[in-house]
Amino acid sequence: MKKILVVVPALAGLLLGATLTFAPAITQAEDSATVVHERQQLMKNFGGAMKTIGGYLQGGIGTTEEVAAAAGVIAEGAARIPDLFPAGTSMNDVMDPKTGAKPAIWEQWDDFVADAEIAQARATTLQELALAMDDAALGGAFEALGNDGCGGCHKEFREKLE
Ligand code: HEC
Known part of the structure; x- marks a missing residue:
């Protein structure tokens, strides 16, 4: 018998007082390959x-506008992370492509x-500092983004x- 499971993460979160959320569900192998690529x-x-x-911080390459735009790419992208990890797409589930x-x-x-969310917050801080051209604070914000944002997640989950 085929079971169809419909999970509405946002709604479920609301109903449960936003303390519990669920990974979005996925059904087809083709979809898993697409989402892993994405x-x-x-x-x-x-x-x-x-x-x-x-490059800007260490080599003086580019401008603070470019730094702000790059931080914006990360802030916006980080908000999409949960949707790109539907249940059933772990390295034990999907062999092609390798994940x-x-x-x-x-x-x-x-x-x-x-x-x-931490990555998103650190990237937003960095973006704001770059827009304010606060060069003195950029280095610390960059380190925080790398360590807490990227590294914090990779250490446990990648x-x-x-
Ligand atoms: C919330 C968790 C999380 C955050 C935050 C995160 N990553 Fe990742 N990252 C992952 C996971 C999980 C993978 C493995 C994805 C896969 O292979 O399907 C990955 C893979 C990667 C890869 C390899 C991609 C490939 O082609 O195989 C790179 C590069 C990367 N991350 C860079 C970054 C950088 C830079 C940041 C910070 C700006 C970052 N990540 C933030 C979880 C995260």
């Missing part, structure tokens, strides 16, 4: 954005979402693919 592309874009920001998404993501979904 989130890996998003992460690659994050890598490019970090390179832009690091580095650990099963822990779905075992500790709330922590994973919280890590995405298996590095070769």
Whole structure:
């Protein structure tokens, strides 16, 4: 018998006082490949954005406007992370393409979402500082984004693919 499970994360969150959320559900193998590609592309874009920001800070390359735009790419992208990790798309579920998404993501979904929110918050802070051309504070904000934002999540939830 075929079971159809419909999960409405936002609504469920509201009904449960926003303390419990669920990973969005996925049904087809084709969809899983698409979503894995999409989130890996998003992460690659994050890598490019970090390179832009690091280039400004360490090599004086580019402008604060470019730093602000790069931070904006991360802030906006981080908000999309939970939707790009539907249940059933861990590294144990999807073999093609290879994914580095650990099963822990779905075992500790709330922590994973919280890590995405931290990345979003750190990127927003960095964006605001860049827009204010506060060069003195940018280095610390960049480090915080890398360590708490990217690193905080990767440490627990990402298996590095070769
Ligand atoms: C909330 C968790 C989370 C945050 C925040 C996060 N990542 Fe990731 N990242 C992951 C996971 C999980 C994967 C593995 C995805 C996959 O292979 O399906 C990944 C993969 C990657 C990859 C490899 C992509 C590929 O093509 O295989 C890069 C590069 C990356 N992240 C960069 C970043 C950078 C830079 C940041 C911060 C600006 C960041 N990530 C923030 C969870 C996160």
